[in-house]
Amino acid sequence: MSATENSTNTVSQYSQYLPDDKQLQKNIARRNRQAIIWKYVFLFSIVLAMFSLFMLFFSIIRQAFTYVTIYDQVNPATLSDKPLENLSQQELGDVIENHYGAIRTGRNDIRTLVFNNVLGLSLSDQEKIADRERAKETVTVREVFEDKDKKYPAELADQSVIRLDVVGYAALIEQNFDQEQLYDFVIKNVVQPLIVNSWTLDEYFFSRDKVNQDIADTEARLREDKKDPTIELTEPKFHSWVQWHLITKTIDLSRPEDAGLRTAIIGSLWMITLTILIALPLGVGAAIYLEEYSSGGWLARIIQTNIDNLAGVPSIIYGILGLALFVRALEKITSGDIFGLGVGGNTATGRTILSASLTMGLLILPVIIINAQEAIRAVPDSLRQASYGLGATKWQTVWNHVLPNAMPGILTGTILAISRAFGETAVLVVVGSITRITVDPSGPFSRFTVLPLQIFALITQPQAQFRNVAAAGILLLLTILLSLNAVAVILRSRFSKRAV
Amino acid sequence: MANQQVVAADQAPVAARPADEQINLKKRIRPFEVLIQGFLFFSGAVSIITSIAIVVVLGKEALLFFSTPTWHELRDQNNSLVSLATDIETDATTLKIPAGTEVKIPLNGKIRLDNEMMRVTAFEGDTITVERGLEDSPQVAHKAGAIIEEEGDKVSVVEFLTGTKWQPHVGEFGVLALVSATLTISLIAMAVALPLGVGAAVYLSEYASESVRNKLKPILEVLAGVPTVVYGYFALTFVTPILQGLLGKETLGIYNMLSAGLVMGIMILPTVASMSEDALRAVPRALREAAFGLGSTKLETSTRIVLPAGISGIVAAFILGISRAVGETMIVAIAAGARPYFTFNPFEAAETMTGHIVRISTGDLSYGTIDYDSLFAIGLTLFLMTLVLNIVSRQVATWLREEYD
Numbered sequence: 001m002s003a004t005e006n007s008t009n010t011v012s013q014y015s016q017y018l019p020d021d022k023q024l025q026k027n028i029a030r031r032n033r034q035a036i037i038w039k040y041v042f043l044f045s046i047v048l049a050m051f052s053l054f055m056l057f058f059s060i061i062r063q064a065f066t067y068v069t070i071y072d073q074v075n076p077a078t079l080s081d082k083p084l085e086n087l088s089q090q091e092l093g094d095v096i097e098n099h100y101g102a103i104r105t106g107r108n109d110i111r112t113l114v115f116n117n118v119l120g121l122s123l124s125d126q127e128k129i130a131d132r133e134r135a136k137e138t139v140t141v142r143e144v145f146e147d148k149d150k151k152y153p154a155e156l157a158d159q160s161v162i163r164l165d166v167v168g169y170a171a172l173i174e175q176n177f178d179q180e181q182l183y184d185f186v187i188k189n190v191v192q193p194l195i196v197n198s199w200t201l202d203e204y205f206f207s208r209d210k211v212n213q214d215i216a217d218t219e220a221r222l223r224e225d226k227k228d229p230t231i232e233l234t235e236p237k238f239h240s241w242v243q244w245h246l247i248t249k250t251i252d253l254s255r256p257e258d259a260g261l262r263t264a265i266i267g268s269l270w271m272i273t274l275t276i277l278i279a280l281p282l283g284v285g286a287a288i289y290l291e292e293y294s295s296g297g298w299l300a301r302i303i304q305t306n307i308d309n310l311a312g313v314p315s316i317i318y319g320i321l322g323l324a325l326f327v328r329a330l331e332k333i334t335s336g337d338i339f340g341l342g343v344g345g346n347t348a349t350g351r352t353i354l355s356a357s358l359t360m361g362l363l364i365l366p367v368i369i370i371n372a373q374e375a376i377r378a379v380p381d382s383l384r385q386a387s388y389g390l391g392a393t394k395w396q397t398v399w400n401h402v403l404p405n406a407m408p409g410i411l412t413g414t415i416l417a418i419s420r421a422f423g424e425t426a427v428l429v430v431v432g433s434i435t436r437i438t439v440d441p442s443g444p445f446s447r448f449t450v451l452p453l454q455i456f457a458l459i460t461q462p463q464a465q466f467r468n469v470a471a472a473g474i475l476l477l478l479t480i481l482l483s484l485n486a487v488a489v490i491l492r493s494r495f496s497k498r499a500v
Numbered sequence: 501m502a503n504q505q506v507v508a509a510d511q512a513p514v515a516a517r518p519a520d521e522q523i524n525l526k527k528r529i530r531p532f533e534v535l536i537q538g539f540l541f542f543s544g545a546v547s548i549i550t551s552i553a554i555v556v557v558l559g560k561e562a563l564l565f566f567s568t569p570t571w572h573e574l575r576d577q578n579n580s581l582v583s584l585a586t587d588i589e590t591d592a593t594t595l596k597i598p599a600g601t602e603v604k605i606p607l608n609g610k611i612r613l614d615n616e617m618m619r620v621t622a623f624e625g626d627t628i629t630v631e632r633g634l635e636d637s638p639q640v641a642h643k644a645g646a647i648i649e650e651e652g653d654k655v656s657v658v659e660f661l662t663g664t665k666w667q668p669h670v671g672e673f674g675v676l677a678l679v680s681a682t683l684t685i686s687l688i689a690m691a692v693a694l695p696l697g698v699g700a701a702v703y704l705s706e707y708a709s710e711s712v713r714n715k716l717k718p719i720l721e722v723l724a725g726v727p728t729v730v731y732g733y734f735a736l737t738f739v740t741p742i743l744q745g746l747l748g749k750e751t752l753g754i755y756n757m758l759s760a761g762l763v764m765g766i767m768i769l770p771t772v773a774s775m776s777e778d779a780l781r782a783v784p785r786a787l788r789e790a791a792f793g794l795g796s797t798k799l800e801t802s803t804r805i806v807l808p809a810g811i812s813g814i815v816a817a818f819i820l821g822i823s824r825a826v827g828e829t830m831i832v833a834i835a836a837g838a839r840p841y842f843t844f845n846p847f848e849a850a851e852t853m854t855g856h857i858v859r860i861s862t863g864d865l866s867y868g869t870i871d872y873d874s875l876f877a878i879g880l881t882l883f884l885m886t887l888v889l890n891i892v893s894r895q896v897a898t899w900l901r902e903e904y905d
Binding site for chain 1: 858
């Protein structure tokens with residue numbers, strides 16, 4: 001009783017300094033309200049970040065699956081009176097005979113198509129035939145076709161397989177394909193459909209006016225270009241740009257629907273493999289030196305500061321370094337001249353996979369070192385002491401005890417570094433990989449391109465459809481990178497569980 | 501029993517050793533270990549070699565840029581190109597330029613046709629008399645219509661650093677034209693990344709529960725792991741059209757600094773957020789408890805106690821973020837435009853330092869050209885800017901750090 005009185009007294013004594021009860025309650029309510037509002041403001045920052053990430057993926061997927069209209073370079077109606085799909089084998093053969101010759105040469109030359117699609121000859125077999133013909137020997141249709149167990153018209157049997165005319169080749173195609181295959185062949189190689197417009201799904205469904213306007217514009221343009229007022233585009237239809245040929249075909253900067261990224265993917269794999277071979281031993285070596293061997297003297301401190309500084313150097317500076325050092329100063333080595341392995345002659349330059357990998361190796365070195373250092377530092381000292389106690393030398397201790405225990409951490413760091421190298425573009429532009437290359441790289445001294453760089457080249461193409469190909473390429477790139485990152489995350493969580 | 505056997509086996513060799521031979525306990529030199537140590541030391545030294553190489557390469561080639569005369573196309577008073585009027589033979593010493601062209605060519609000055617350098621010994625009307633094949637340049641025949649180039653002055657460092665026009669082909673080398681775009685875009689990027697990054701950091705370190713944090717952080721890391729070329733694509737094909745829809749196509753072109761800057765801000769956000777969060781989490785718990793004990797709300801604790809205490813880390817993150825933005829390349833190469841232009845207007849298209857480097861190195865860049873040399877001068881400027889920012893960032897972190905022990 002007295003205690004309560006006492007406290008009431010104290011309160012009343014100071015109450016003149018305090019806000020009255022109502023005011024106090026109001027104050028507190030206001031402050032709490034503020035706290036709650038700001039909590040959502042802070043949450044909003046995170047949500048906005050997540051939203052950007054979502055929009056990023058959305059913007060790419062949106063461009064990778066679109067509605068397209070197709071323009072047939074040769075109007076099917078001019079090929080035959082009947083619809084093409086109703087033609088017999090014989091009639092389709094006639095279409096090829098009558099309409100192929102004037103249309104295509106070069107890599108879509110009808111002979112190459114026969115060799116590739118009908119006979120399935122490899123490039124080296126084709127080379128052999130060409131060599132024998134150069135040596136004035138006749139390679140007959142009978143020999144080649146019987147060898148592959150394919151049919152051929154008797155009157156062509158003794159003729160040279162590379163010197164037939166269009167009629168002859170058309171006959172060979174007709175004999176070996178059924179109606180469906182012939183129809184596909186005619187569509188692909190005679191009609192030659194070309195994608196001329198593409199709209200994202202939202203554009204297609206929500207702004208029909210724009211779609212119709214685009215179609216009308218394109219038709220008008222084509223009619224003027226080709227001087228043919230009857231040209232009409234097909235109805236818009238759904239088209240996925242993510243297709244198998246993305247990884248099996250090479251880049252074709254004239255037909256977006258046929259452009260593949262094989263050369264770039266192989267280039268990326270070569271570059272990454274070499275980069276790991278260069279950077280992993282050096283990076284882990286440097287980390288071991290700093291953590292296990294150096295006694296923390298001035299030299300170690302300089303190296304450590306250096307590594308921290310290098311991690312902050314923009315990647316394009318490494319590109320310039322690579323250009324001056326590996327591409328130019330060490331040209332003899334990086335072009336393979338010194339080993340007699342390069343392209344040879346005047347065409348040999350230092351702009352090779354080796355130069356790129358050396359540069360990229362230097363770029364990811366700090367990342368590998370810093371991660372490996374952390375992993376090595378986390379190995380308990382008792383392990384080292386036990387090893388020394390049993391009479392192991394320093395290197396035996398490091399090799400048999402420290403490294404195996406630090407391995408998951410080192411691997412995680414390496415994978416993160418690789419995923420950085422995989423997505424790196426600027427460095428390779430400066431070091432000088434080329435984008436219009438269709439020959440697969442065959443070794444460290446080849447010229448090359450890589451996936452992100454090919455995507456960059458596609459983005460800068462004037463024809464809008466290449467942006468769709470770029471989007472498909474980006475999906476491929478992101479899939480690879482996200483899988484790499486997932487592996488790193490799994491490794492790290494396993495590692496941390498074991499350490500506990 | 502088994503124990504005894506082991507002991508016996510251990511003793512046997514010792515017993516077999518001659519009595520006079522002592523066990524040598526001195527440190528032996530093991531060649532393999534020395535070799536390994538040598539390799540490890542070399543690995544450590546690679547980082548030093550790299551740093552030195554960067555400085556030497558950039559310095560040497562940039563010096564070359566400042567010490568070689570520039571070449572620019574010869575222009576008459578109407579500012580149109582002057583070309584050769586008639587074909588000249590391999591050993592002819594007079595050149596004809598189109599009659600009636602008014603042009604200034606200094607006597608003893610050097611001119612260049614294709615790759616051949618010539619010294620002007622006389623100049624009258626439309627006839628130039630020259631000494632051919634200077635400095636071992638190939639003396640060949642030239643066709644009419646070949647563009648005549650004139651040797652200009654060297655680029656002075658002052659001109660380089662203060663000029664506001666970058667037009668190599670008329671001998672204008674003012675790096676500010678490129679720096680202005682770099683700064684504009686970096687500032688836009690930081691205006692996005694700093695508030696959002698710090699907000700995200702406060703939420704993660706002060707509000708989010710451990711399990712929410714563990715779910716959100718990996719997603720932020722994904723944002724950091726997306727290649728920059730993808731961000732460039734995002735800026736060009738998604739953000740720019742949206743901004744054009746909001747602001748009108750007349751105000752905002754396809755290429756502009758605003759969209760590049762915004763997207764770059766999103767790219768840097770994870771870096772700023774994660775560094776700031778580390779700084780905030782390093783603030784001792786006791787400080788927060790004390791604030792709560794005095795009746796502060798969570799907001800007051802966060803903004804008046806925790807943020808000031810972690811300010812060193814946040815400032816460091818801010819500066820490091822600028823450094824990343826300055827060095828970022830692909831976003832600006834794709835979305836910001838390809839024209840060096842001195843402006844701070846975010847609605848304009850302008851080329852940054854990195855964007856310029858990428859554009860001139862696309863395709864085979866021949867050695868010894870002014871483009872090749874200018875690459876290193878720009879590179880050096882960029883390197884010094886980021887280096888200073890990185891060092892300042894680390895220093896600031898040390899200066900502002902509050903020790904709570």
